Amino acid sequence: MVPRVVRVSRRAPDAPQVWTLELETEAPELDAFAPGQFNMLTVFGVGEVPISVSGNPAAPERLAHTIRAVGPVSTALVGLKPGDPLGLRGPFGRGWPMDAAEGRDLVIVAGGLGLAPLRPVLYQVVAQRARFGRLVLLYGTRSPDDILFRSEIEGWRSRLDLDIDITVDHASPSWRGHVGVVTKLIAGAAFDMSRTVAFVCGPEVMMRFAVAALRDAGVADGAIHLSMERNMKCAVGFCGHCQLGPAFVCRDGPVFRYDQVRDLFGVKEL
Amino acid sequence: MGIQGLERIVMEHPFFAGLDEGLRALVSGCASNARFEPDQYLLREGEPADQFYLLRQGRVALGIRAPARGELVFQTVAEGDVVGVSWLIPPYRWASDARALDVVHAIAIDAACLRRKCEEDHDFGYAMMQCFLPTLIQRLHAARLQILDVYGTPA
Amino acid sequence: MTPPRRPKPTVLTTEGLQALIDALRNHGFRVVGPTVRDEAIVYDDVTSLADLPRGWTDEQDGGRYRLVRRADDALFGHAVGPHSWKKFLHPPVQRLWRAERDGDGVRIEPEPVSTERFALLGVRACELKAIAIQDRVLLGDAYADAHYGARRRGAFVVAVNCGVAGGTCFCVSMDAGPRADDGFDLSLTELMDDAGHRFLVEVGSDEGREMLAGLPQRPADPPDLAEADAVVARTAASMGREMRTDDIHELLMGNLEHSRWDDVAARCLSCGNCTMVCPTCFCTSVEESSDLTGDQTSRSRRWDSCFTMDFSYIHGGSVRSSARSRYRQWMTHKLATWVDQFGSSGCVGCGRCITWCPVGIDITEEVREIRGGESA
Numbered sequence: 001m002v003p004r005v006v007r008v009s010r011r012a013p014d015a016p017q018v019w020t021l022e023l024e025t026e027a028p029e030l031d032a033f034a035p036g037q038f039n040m041l042t043v044f045g046v047g048e049v050p051i052s053v054s055g056n057p058a059a060p061e062r063l064a065h066t067i068r069a070v071g072p073v074s075t076a077l078v079g080l081k082p083g084d085p086l087g088l089r090g091p092f093g094r095g096w097p098m099d100a101a102e103g104r105d106l107v108i109v110a111g112g113l114g115l116a117p118l119r120p121v122l123y124q125v126v127a128q129r130a131r132f133g134r135l136v137l138l139y140g141t142r143s144p145d146d147i148l149f150r151s152e153i154e155g156w157r158s159r160l161d162l163d164i165d166i167t168v169d170h171a172s173p174s175w176r177g178h179v180g181v182v183t184k185l186i187a188g189a190a191f192d193m194s195r196t197v198a199f200v201c202g203p204e205v206m207m208r209f210a211v212a213a214l215r216d217a218g219v220a221d222g223a224i225h226l227s228m229e230r231n232m233k234c235a236v237g238f239c240g241h242c243q244l245g246p247a248f249v250c251r252d253g254p255v256f257r258y259d260q261v262r263d264l265f266g267v268k269e270l
Numbered sequence: 271m272g273i274q275g276l277e278r279i280v281m282e283h284p285f286f287a288g289l290d291e292g293l294r295a296l297v298s299g300c301a302s303n304a305r306f307e308p309d310q311y312l313l314r315e316g317e318p319a320d321q322f323y324l325l326r327q328g329r330v331a332l333g334i335r336a337p338a339r340g341e342l343v344f345q346t347v348a349e350g351d352v353v354g355v356s357w358l359i360p361p362y363r364w365a366s367d368a369r370a371l372d373v374v375h376a377i378a379i380d381a382a383c384l385r386r387k388c389e390e391d392h393d394f395g396y397a398m399m400q401c402f403l404p405t406l407i408q409r410l411h412a413a414r415l416q417i418l419d420v421y422g423t424p425a
Numbered sequence: 426m427t428p429p430r431r432p433k434p435t436v437l438t439t440e441g442l443q444a445l446i447d448a449l450r451n452h453g454f455r456v457v458g459p460t461v462r463d464e465a466i467v468y469d470d471v472t473s474l475a476d477l478p479r480g481w482t483d484e485q486d487g488g489r490y491r492l493v494r495r496a497d498d499a500l501f502g503h504a505v506g507p508h509s510w511k512k513f514l515h516p517p518v519q520r521l522w523r524a525e526r527d528g529d530g531v532r533i534e535p536e537p538v539s540t541e542r543f544a545l546l547g548v549r550a551c552e553l554k555a556i557a558i559q560d561r562v563l564l565g566d567a568y569a570d571a572h573y574g575a576r577r578r579g580a581f582v583v584a585v586n587c588g589v590a591g592g593t594c595f596c597v598s599m600d601a602g603p604r605a606d607d608g609f610d611l612s613l614t615e616l617m618d619d620a621g622h623r624f625l626v627e628v629g630s631d632e633g634r635e636m637l638a639g640l641p642q643r644p645a646d647p648p649d650l651a652e653a654d655a656v657v658a659r660t661a662a663s664m665g666r667e668m669r670t671d672d673i674h675e676l677l678m679g680n681l682e683h684s685r686w687d688d689v690a691a692r693c694l695s696c697g698n699c700t701m702v703c704p705t706c707f708c709t710s711v712e713e714s715s716d717l718t719g720d721q722t723s724r725s726r727r728w729d730s731c732f733t734m735d736f737s738y739i740h741g742g743s744v745r746s747s748a749r750s751r752y753r754q755w756m757t758h759k760l761a762t763w764v765d766q767f768g769s770s771g772c773v774g775c776g777r778c779i780t781w782c783p784v785g786i787d788i789t790e791e792v793r794e795i796r797g798g799e800s801a
Contacts, residue, residue, distance in 0.1 A: 001570075002522045002535045044524050044531055045715035045722040070740050085531040087524075112421030142421040169416040171333075171343035176371055179331065179346045181412040188348070203420045230744065231737050233711050236568035239729070240708030241736060243758065245678075246765035251567070267681050269750035 001234070003042050003087030004030070006063075008080045014066060015146045018113065019078040020054065023063040023088065031060040035120035036095025036227060036255045040235045041065065042087025043080070047073040050232045050250070052117035053091060057124055066116035066148065092235040093254050096121050097225060101197040105134040107189065107219075109210045111182055111202020112141050115148050117227050117254075118201050126156065135162040136189055140182025140206065143170045165189075182206065186213040193218035201227040208265060211258055224258035245270055276301055279377060284350045285324050285401060293397050300383035306370040313354050319362045321378050322354030328374035334366050341367065344416070345409070352405055357381035432634060434645040434653075437624045439500070442613075443474050444640045445583070449544040452636070454581055457513060458546030459503070464492055466506040468513070471546055478503055485592035485665070485776065487785025498622065501547055501615050504591025505775050509704035510552055513543050514576045515559060517728045521711070526720040538575035548584045548609065550602030551594075551773040555704035556582075557608055561767050562707050581632060584609035586653070587660045593776025595666040595789060601773040603660040611637060614653040625653040666776060668789040669796070670760075673770075676796055677761040681753065685795045690749030692784045697730035699778035699786075700755065705771045706730070731755050756791060 009024040025031055033039075033053045042048040049071075055064030069075040080086060098121070106125065110118050125132055137156070141147055147166060157164050165185045167178035178185065182202075198219050200210050207226050214224055230242040230249040237251035245264040247253060264270055277298040280286060286294055304323060306312055312323055312330060323330075330353050333343035344366075347353060353368045353376070362381065388395030437445065449456050450472070458471040461478045471477065477500045484491045485504060495502050520536045548556070556577075563573040584605040596602030605612045610633030614625040625645055628634045645653075700706040710729035715722035729736065732751050737744040745751045763771030772788070779787045 002533060005531045005533060007530075042713075042724075044526075045713060045719045047713045048711065048724075083529065085529070087531075087533070140421070142419065146421065167346075169419065169421065171331075173340040175343065176331075177346070178329075179343045181415045183415070184408075184412060188350075205415070205418065205420045209415060229739060231735075231739050233709070233729075234568075237566055238563065238568055238570060238707075239710065239726075240731065241710070241729075243754075243762070246762035248766070269745045269747060270681070270754075 001089070001236070003040070003048075003089045005085050006088045008082050008084050008086065009062075011078075011080065011082055014148045017070075017078075018066060018068045018146075018148065020064050020066045021077065021080065022055070023065070023086070024061070025063065025088065028061050031063050031091075033057060033060060033063075033091040033120075034095035035098065035124055036117055037091035037093045038117070038235075038254065039063075039065065039088055039090030040092070040232070041077060042089075043073055043076040044085070044087065046076045048087065048089075048233075049073045049077070050092075050235060051077075052227075052254075054116040054119045055123075057120050058127055066113070066119075068113050089235065092250055094252065096199050096227075096255050097257075098124060100223075100225075101125075101199075102131050103133065104223075105191060105196045106132050106136070107186075107196050107198045107214070108135075108137045109182060109186065109198060109200045109202070109214070110137065110139045111206035111210070112146065113148070114200075114202030114206075114227070115139055115141075118199060119149060119152075121199060122152075122156065126159070126162070129161055133195070134191060136191075137162065137164045138182055138185040138189065139164070139166045140185070140202070141166070141168055143168050144172045144175045144177075181209070183209045183213040186210060186217060189217075194220075196223065198224045200224065204229075221259035221262060222257060225255055226258060226261070227254045228256055228261070229254065276303065276377075279303075279326070283324050283326065283377060285352060289397055289401065293394055296387055296391070296394055297379070297384070300380045300387065302378045302380075304374075304376045304378040306374040306376070308370055308372055310370050310374075312368040312370060312374070312376070313364045313366075315364055315367050317364050319354060319357035319364050319381055322352065322357050322381055323368075323376040323378055325349050325351050325353060326375045326377065328370060328372040328376075330374060331369050331371050332366050333369070341369070345412070346371065352402070354381075355402065355406060355409075357385070358402065432628045434625050434627045434650065435637070435642040436645050436649055437613075437626050437640065437642050439474060439622055439624075441641050442500070442624055445611075445636070446471065446473065446546070448636055448640065449546075449581060454542050454544035456544045456546055459501070459506070461492065465490060466492065466503050468506075468508040468510065474500065477501070477547075482589060483591065485780040487593070487779050487787050488782055489592075489785070490780050497617055499588065499615055499617060501585045501613075502588055504587065504589060504594060505549060505552065505777060507702050507777065507781055509702065509775075509777070510545055510548060510556060511559060511704055511707075513545070514556065514580065515563065515573050515707060518725055519572055519727075520723060520725045523721065523723040536572075538571050540575070540579070542579040542581070543576065544581040544583065546583045548582050548605075549587055549596075549775075550584070550605040551596040551599075551775040552704055553582070553584055553605055553608040554599075554601040554773045555775070558705045558767070558769060558771060558773070559707060561769070562705075565767070581636070582609045582611075582629075584612040584629075586612065586614040586657050588615055588656050590660045590663040590665060591776055591780075592665040593779040593787075594664050595668050595774035595776060597661050597664050597774070598666075598668040598670060598789075599770060599772055599774035601775075604657045609633070614656055616649065616652050616656065618652055620648060620652075623649075625649050666774075666779065666787070666789045668772075668774070668792055670770065672796075673792065674761045674764055676792070677757045680795050681757070683795050685791065686749050686753050688794075689752050689786060689791055690747065692786055693748050693752045694783060695732045695734075695748045695751060696783060697732040698781045698783065700730040700732060701728070702777040702781045703759075704773065704775060704777070705759075708736075731758070756788060759788075760792070
């Protein structure tokens with residue numbers, strides 16, 4: 001329950017109100033994380049929030065967190081400068097099941113800031129490409145300005161062994177890419193859904209519709225994995241805030257297999 | 271390209287998959303080939319909805335022009351999709367622009383011809399509606415999600 | 426606290442009970458137990474028998490609690506009040522750490538665990554079970570809380586077998602009493618028949634046996650044992666409420682959209698009293714505070730309630746914004762998903778949530794109505 005003191009090593013803007021902070025710690029052996037896990041970051045005197053790790057699992061010394069400033073703590077976090085101290089607890093949670101995707105085709109469906117907890121998956125798959133079958137990233141976001149990790153995406157796009165499709169809800173005059181909901185990209189992705197594993201992350205509304213589109217395309221409920229989000233205070237299954245039905249999102253998630261949360265999804269205000 | 275070539279293209283197009291052969295032959299009677307260069311317009315807002323298109327290759331941006339804001343694209347469509355649905359209902363006028371983003375190959379269908387055939391043969395008409403309704407409903411669902419701004423920063 | 430072989434029960438007089446309190450205090454325990462304050466029986470410091478609620482009992486019903494004089498001088502002749510032992514073991518506020526700016530860095534000092542040792546005097550069977558349930562929640566998973574653990578290990582537990590069942594009690598339905606079976610160092614049954622005002626004492630641990638060793642006592646005889654059994658049997662037969670539990674998990678989780686939730690939502694004030702008085706509710710929140718310069722900051726944990734509007738807040742709104750959803754969360758957690766999480770029900774049938782609800786919402790009635798009404 002007690003944070004370690006770490007420092008901001010880099011700070012870079014990604015999109016309006018979204019920054020990526022890289023942290024350096026004095027005990028890098030404690031920083032290793034699995035894709036999909038999160039840390040609790042403290043701004044001393046302000047508070048603590050859960051933030052997914054968005055960096056490369058093979059390079060935990062550049063412990064990256066992509067943060068959108070929405071409340072007092074996240075706003076204070078993105079205001080920290082290189083060298084500033086902050087508190088770190090973690091990593092916590094059950095991450096993306098990379099083993100389940102081994103040997104299968106992997107469809108990654110990301111919405112908005114949901115690409116951040118999925119970026120570690122992309123790093124890992126690209127680094128261990130032979131372990132996986134086809135790799136497709138379908139990324140939907142509000143507008144071209146909101147596209148995250150642009151240079152990385154361009155780098156991945158230039159590879160022949162993965163497909164990336166980006167779509168926006170609201171185009172800008174210079175945008176020549178897809179315009180429309182990300183669910184349409186799922187329907188249009190013509191490959192063998194019966195040997196596909198899907199990782200989905202984004203606003204809950206988007207995930208609901210993305211899962212429906214995946215199921216319509218023939219992906220089994222047990223092959224779809226989502227990252228859920230709830231109010232968290234302790235991150236260790238102690239404070240009770242993050243409960244989703246019987247599950248503690250901090251400890252039993254945040255990544256869940258769809259068939260395990262399917263019934264909970266349908267209940268309003270659960 | 272001969273009539274048989276056109277018929278084959280219509281029969282192979284995913285939009286009419288499931289339609290029986292005779293009905294597809296009826297469609298071919300209203301069809302012709304079309305090709306557009308990048309940035310050429312397939313349709314323009316306000317013009318009579320005479321001809322609509324089934325895309326075979328290339329992407330098209332559907333949008334609306336606004337003063338001082340240029341063209342606002344609300345959707346892009348690609349091979350397998352239909353461009354132009356306003357021909358289905360009076361006043362048979364296009365409600366938005368459609369601009370080719372790449373080199374576009376499409377099947378052009380004479381809307382008045384198709385409407386007349388639907389009137390003459392109601393079984394054919396019903397089959398046409400069954401082809402077009404799914405596209406309309408899906409676009410309605412998608413438009414709703416886009417309007418809701420699910421990725422937006424809440425106020 | 427599991428005894429290898431239990432010694433035979435003995436009997437203490439009331440003077441012997443005072444001697445027990447003195448012995449506990451001499452051993453450095455802070456003795457806490459029932460006492461009358463603000464027209465209720467609460468848990469607070471006890472130094473002598475005079476502090477105990479001699480001659481008092483309570484009348485409890487939905488949204489109703491009154492102290493009433495007994496015809497005798499029983500010291501434990503009452504049911505449970507608004508406090509539970511979690512106020513000592515899992516206190517309402519607990520500092521977690523302090524931080525101080527140190528040049529361009531920050532130094533963190535974790536809060537040391539408490540060394541205060543409590544002797545809990547008068548723990549009822551339902552409360553023993555509630556403590557065991559909180560042990561499971563707060564110590565039994567991957568994260569074991571050091572603060573709770575220290576208070577728990579340091580605690581000496583003197584249980585009391587209930588001589589009276591409260592108007593809202595249903596421990597029998599929840600298999601949580603009225604007889605204290607284990608989880609205590611010593612257990613007392615207050616007897617007040619012709620043989621005099623005395624206490625049957627059972628030993629539950631080595632610490633209990635040692636504490637008892639020096640006290641003036643005599644072996645229990647068959648009439649003592651028979652009267653003790655009779656006391657417990659009378660209590661078990663006079664429960665104020667009951668709840669059928671064999672089907673509760675499927676009943677509640679299969680009826681998440683039942684119209685009864687709308688009915689209770691129309692009455693529930695979301696005041697959170699139930700969560701404050703419930704002996705197993707464990708939810709907490711954290712607060713960061715700092716001095717004016719921002720150089721010294723600290724984080725504390727405090728009790729929280731799932732009934733608060735921002736309990737489930739995430740970016741821009743709360744997942745459970747309606748009172749209906751929050752009541753449903755509390756009740757389905759307490760009776761159903763608690764089983765999935767911790768292997769047992771979260772409810773011990775103490776009835777506090779019924780008594781202390783300002784509008785008298787009765788959890789046993791809610792279950793009955795969801796099941797199908799009067800006869801269900």
